[in-house]
Amino acid sequence: MTLEKYWEPQTYEADIYRRWEDSGAFVADASSDKPAFTISMPPPNATGTLHTGHAVMLAIEDLLIRWRRMKGDEALWVPGTDHAAIATESVVIRKLQGEGIADPRGELGRDELVRRIAEFVDSSQGTIRHQIRAIGSSCDWSRERYTLDPQLHRCVDAVFARMFRDGLIYRGPRIVNWDPHLQTTVSDDEIYHEERPGRFYTLRYGPFLVGTSRPETKLGDTAIAVHPDDERYREHLGKTYEIPWPKGPTIKVKVVGDEHVDPEFGTGALGVTPAHSHADFDIAQRHDLPLIQIIGEDGRMTEAAGDYYAGMTVQECRDAFAAELDAAGLLESVRDYSQPISLCYRSKQPVEPLPKEQWFISVDKPAVPWRGQRLSLKQVMRTVVDSGEIRILPEHQERTYFHWIDNLRDWCISRQIWWGHRIPVWYRGEEDLYVGHRPPEGDGWTQDTDTLDTWFSSALWTWSTLVDPELAADPQVSLPELLKRSPDFQKFHPTAVMETGYDILFFWVARMILMTTYATGEVPFRTVYLHGLILDAHGRKMSKSNPETAVDPLEVIEEHGADVLRLSMLLGNAPGQDLKLTDKRMVGCQRLLTKLWNASKLIDVSIGRILGEGVDRAALPVPQAPEHPVNGWMLERIRELVERVDGRFDAYAFGDAAEQIRTSFRGELCDFYLEAIKVAPLSEMEETAHVLAYAQRTYLKLFHPYLPFVTEHLWGALVAVEGGSMLIGETWPEVHVGHRFDAASEGVSAVVRLVAAVRGIRAEQNLEPGAKVALAVRALDHAEVQQRCETIVARLVRAESLEWLDAALGDEPGAAVAVDPAFEAAVRLGEADRAAERGRLEKQLEATEKRLVGLEKQLANENFVTKANPKAVESVRRNAEDAKATVASIRERLAALG
């Protein structure tokens, strides 16, 4: 196979991917004896398209999987997609509205709407699958899963039922985050906070002054809370007051003492609105206070707020009530205030805390058997990370994780939407309730209308994807039995690494730990690797709202190929480190790829020149004891590189590993070795061909996890021409312990330094670069090696002659000298060169002096000095000084030349 002049990703990538897939390299074998290495792909939205976040995730996971596969593990990467409940349902509803169905829920009904959404998912799921392939993901498509697959549904219901029986799932009235816009509850993690300009009102509230940013909620107060030790209010504690609000209800409030009240804030007295504040609800629970709902699910005031205010929006009511308080002389003061408000991350609309009957998972109930103890879900989550059973990278995220657990409240899992896993609970009348996977026998049962939070099913992802689909379809098989009899689960769980963005540590990673430890008694994964965000050139998170700097991974693949995209996201990648993805960065990676291409070509030609055409490169032996020191040096460099790369991989330092490979490839292989072998005797030695072939194979393997396509192509074209084996199935380079040639290597390292030193002299002395120099070297150490490299040195420094000296250098006028522990080197400036050098220096002297005169003239101009920007003046002054110094040093050099 001949190699094209350039790598054309568009021509080859799709074909290479197909050959990988056809070869069966992606498919893992559950019956294998090899150690398992599993990654569950965080499932992208089934209806979505690939963005940079996915791209970096796929690049890292594919890197890990390819590396472990080559290392000899039974590597399984399970791909899949997520039904993304709220997102998908709202997309389809908007779409239907665009098609003229004003109220899709009302007009189509539940069954039909769900059918339409499923249809939409079916039709768009292919897009993301195709895009996952385009980036080169070597995942096991035979095991692809979807969060609504029947066997996953089975697992969801089974876990729900068991948690219900264990009392970990309960139904009850709680303050939920209600999104009046989407008409559903959202979890604590689906809201974000924003500071918005608001007002802080201080009200006359019976005998108290009470501060609030939401006066309208005071219509539903049932208590006043103060700190129990607050002397100012001691006499009121325990008393009940009636407060008649203007044009509103008369409320009864009890004065309670509560530790959570900050006496320093506002007036130290807090009006308690249990129905519309999480904090106040908690206070109400502690003091057994009643609850009055004055804000409805439509975001408007209810009858309980009084006839006058009922029907107003919250904002209208706030203004109206404040006006009435003012008129009644009850408004003590109003000031501007930056108010933190909660917004739904889907709809971007404010959420309203409301009391509602919901399903919850208790995180504090000690009902989970774990390693011989009974722990709460919270405790298990803490224990597994504390004990090191699960390791989080970067490490500092562990602290964030613990902090989150400490503040975790019961998880509201019911959603008032239709797309998703429906709550597996049936009701009959007031009394009867049934929980299970299938509808109960008998008539009159109706199923709960809510669905489960998407994260509930996602939380089971690492193991529900590994249960056997056929077994799961058999209702006689219990969940423990199902796990026990599923070969994939037995072989591949717990998974090795969970790789995802740190932004979903809580949404998802923590919930997987919570659910999986409970349901399977195992941790879901050993290591959590959290990658950073991909930022644009300005350091902003990439999003569709900044299209001018956002990078579309598909466009990059189209233009540069998947390899360049992957490498630019992996070079410099460290756990949790955000990464700026710019064009410059990608151009740099493109160049490295081109270099790899060209070096591979040169290696191939060079082997051919030594051994003749038609030699099987894959069959060439790895040299054990090379005769020439430069060959030994190269083998030792490779040995050290493989060792370093393994170390970096083990530490999840992928960016660092790439840097090591790149530096060695360019600096050691390309810039020195490939130049050195152009001259005899190296260029004619058979062992050189063997070293070249070994280097070729090794660098291609090392680069493979980063640049899978181009390395696979080069492998097929240049290495495995005969056998046809693919690089993806090759074994990872070994550290050849025998490749230590200390004396030879140190000698060659001295030669490398010698070359650099002489080049330095040439540059320093401003020698005519085309000119050949006369070089004299006295070797102080490794003399034999240095002398054997004579032709290489001569070529690399452009020496016309190289004289080896035995004694110290004489006092040679006009010679420039470099000193090193291993050598002394002198560049003799021949008579002709000295003349040319003098002419050149005189020319330079003239130009510099002319420039200096101009600068000094400018500085002598008083107008310039006093009126111009001081920075400009300073810069001219500095330039003048520089020029003066340059003139002086040129004169010195001319004197030295004699």
Added chain:
RNA sequence: AGACCCGUAGCUCAGUUGGUUAGAGCGCUACGUUGACAUCGUAGAGGUCAGCGGUUCGAGUCCGCUCGGGUCUACCA
């Protein structure tokens, strides 16, 4: 309000448990390039490691404070 991260060359970032002269890529300057290079190579300039204080024989690295940038969490009404 709390927590966490970051501050190192013009730009993007490395810098492993404290240890000689703080590195890379890009950019810049100069020069070269007939025998792999839509180029590539060689050399060079450029840093008070944000600031202050402390621990130490020794601090970019450990500790404290300050300043600046960012992120997350939160029940300050």
